[in-house]
Amino acid sequence: MPDVRLVNVTKKFGNVVAVDNISLHIRDREYFSLLGPSGCGKTTLLRLIAGLIKPDSGEIYIGDKLVNDAPPEDRDIGFVFQTFALFPHMNVWENVIYGPRIKGYDMTRANRIGHEVLEMVRLHERLDAYPNELSGGMMQRLAVARALAAGAKILLLDEPLGQLDAKVRNELRYEIRRMAKDLELTAIHVTHDQAEAMAMSDRIAVMRKGKILQVGTPQELYTNPKNLFVANFIGGSNFLEGYIIEAKGEAAVIELRGGLRFKAINRGMNVGDRVVLAIKPETLTMQRHGRSGEANLFNGIIKRVTFEGTTIRYEVELENQDTVLVVTPSLTCEWFTTGEKVIVSFRPENAHVFPYPEAGLRAEISVE
């Protein structure tokens, strides 16, 4: 069965280490995303799996087979290119049956497959159209159909939705995932769009500078980021800097700027450590009245309000001049206005404590 396993895979282009000693297991029939900022090596990793380029070192397995030296046509893969790469000299039908014909299937079988996949992507009425006569969404579906018709067990998609407008993109997210699931394919999807990765994937690998920082389900990455970069890249976070002033068993107290006290869950920190708290904006709540000045309850002033439809986004300046972002659902929560004084409350279990990075906070979360 087609699971994909990478063991210590490295690929360099001159001085650039595009893929840096990556090990990864993508399970059979899993919808897996490679997520990361542009230039982090996602495409390179995908091309390594496809066999379009060869690793400098490390092993790549598809199923139980070591495929390092197997050419792309022997890997049972379908590759959907970012630019689609539909053959301009062939019409929809010819593009789709290209794979079956190339593999030497007889005409009847090729025809059957062709009709099946075109039916599936709803292009069976455009058989005679040439790629340049199709809309973006259609070209995208044709690209997927062509890969499927070739009998791919593993579907590799390189930013497949990158060239489409927002509405089509959202529709196709579900459509592509559904197809992959219906056909029981292993899908590896490259994207820089975390919302897309979250919506489509069973699991996601977050990449940065040729390395994988964390692999997990969308929920895991969201609720339990393993480092500052992931905390920021997936869903965004508020970052507050401070020092540990108490550490007893599970509990730790952190002193933030301006002497504010923050109670957090201790994960092996020591008194005196410099730390960064990462807190998702959606986990914060605000009240107009109540106790304040205690741990995790801070006074603030609303500086800016953005209505985003389903949510409202507040920029709040805390009493110590740190600014935090608070996002609340727009219909089930109270509304606040600019200039209002509020009390912001933080829950210890939603605050992730990380050691202050050597390179500085900015550098650590930057997507460069």
Add this chain to the structure above:
Amino acid sequence: MRWKKLTIAVDRLSSRSSVRHGIYVSALIAFFTLILLPPLLGVVIKSGAMYGVLGKSEIVSRALTAIANSLIIALIVSVLNLVAGLPMAWLIARGKSKWLNVLDTIADLPFIVPTAVLGYSLLLFWSEPAGLSAFFDGSVIPPGILLVALLHFAFSFPVVVRVLVGALLDYKMEYELASRTLGAPPITAVRTVTLEIIKPSIIAAFTLAFARSLSETGATMMVAGKAFENGAVFIQNMKNAYSASPPLVSQAEYEGAAAFASILLIALSCIIFAAIRFMGTRFRLSFQRTWPTTERKLSYSKAVITRNAITLAIFFLIVIIPSLFVALPAVEALFTESFPKALTGAPPWNDYWESIARSYSVGVIVTILDIIIGLPMAVVVARKRLGKSSSILNILVDIPIIIPSVALGASLRFFWKETLAYVPEIWLLIFAHMAITYPYFVRSMAAAIERISVELEEASRTLGAKPFGVFRTIIFPLTKYSLFSGAIIVFTRSVSETGATLAVTDLKTAPVVLVNWVKGGIPVSPAEVGLGCGFLIVISFVILLTLRLIVRGKGRY
């Protein structure tokens, strides 16, 4: 900064339709007056003489046989050129080794050797005791049809490789990769996708090889032997018979025969080219047929090595070594007093160095002018900017290289020397060279532009690019290798051209000097002939290699 301002200004200018039309019209006028008319006018004016020979069945049947020979050789040689040139172009364009730049430049060399010298070199190599024949009894290949075919193969091979390499480098690899991921082994991917997409360039390469094979005279004469005649040789033989004393044929017979053969060759070629273009767009190397196992076998390891080995063997044994054989004595000459004598420029070397300088300067000027007047033309032809007439224009572009060079020379002389005698000689030379090099540039450039989807251009227009901006940002980046290839062909062709040069001017270019040496016009030793060819080859090699390294820059992709 200033550069940027300039491009913005030019962009803006180009959005005025008057400016755009002005450019196209100037390019057209330049084409008709400088490129098409001079070679054609002489032929047209003498066409009346044709009727005089139509009644003479002996001359007519001789002409027809010769023309049939021309067509057969041109057809076979161009097809073989494509068959051998594609794997070679493939190797150069897709290989990883840095040495391929060197190989790529070596591939240009047969084009640098003046054709007459090339003919002499092949003759030496294949037929004379000095060459291969030393190891056998008698000539390995005596002068005749086979040697003519070998010669034509050798001098068109660089053009075919050049045009195809340009096309392959400009081509978007993703199509081929897509095909691979769909299950096609490399050869299948190339056959069903790449070749289809670069078809315009394949047709262009074929056309250029075909045309050149029809028209080349000087070298063909040398290797044709006594019995064999193709169209060009026939005209030359008639001319020789007329200039013999006493003349063996009358002036009317010579001129009539020349006009008859030239016009027939031009007409037939036009029909053939039109047919190829027509079929080319309809005919598909269909993927309805596949040979998965065979093609897979041919795609890998042993087969690839074998293929590359055969390609290189053909290239070196049939093209390079015979073409450069004449320069071989140069190696010996390095250790004799000929070498210092050559370097110090003692006679006859003073003439030689002067001619070399002249050849290269003319080559550079011709290349620049061809690019200036050829680019708009390539756009007109590729984008059919003139509607229906574009197709006709497309065929007219090739005419200067279809006309047999004797007839061409006579025509150019008539036009430039007898009609416009007050033009400075050096300009006559430049104009004459432009006429014969222009088709190479336009042909390879138009083919490259044709491949770019019109949509891309439109997209860029809708994004606000002005017409020149479209050229700068879309067409140029996507065709720059083809442009470079075209420029190289023009430059090398200009540096090696002999016949047209002799026809219009007394100024001596390097090939003229060398041909004179080869023919014993002044007493020089074989070592000196070798040195003369050797310098030309080495200097050209260095120039081309340098250019190539600059153009290709650091990364190949």
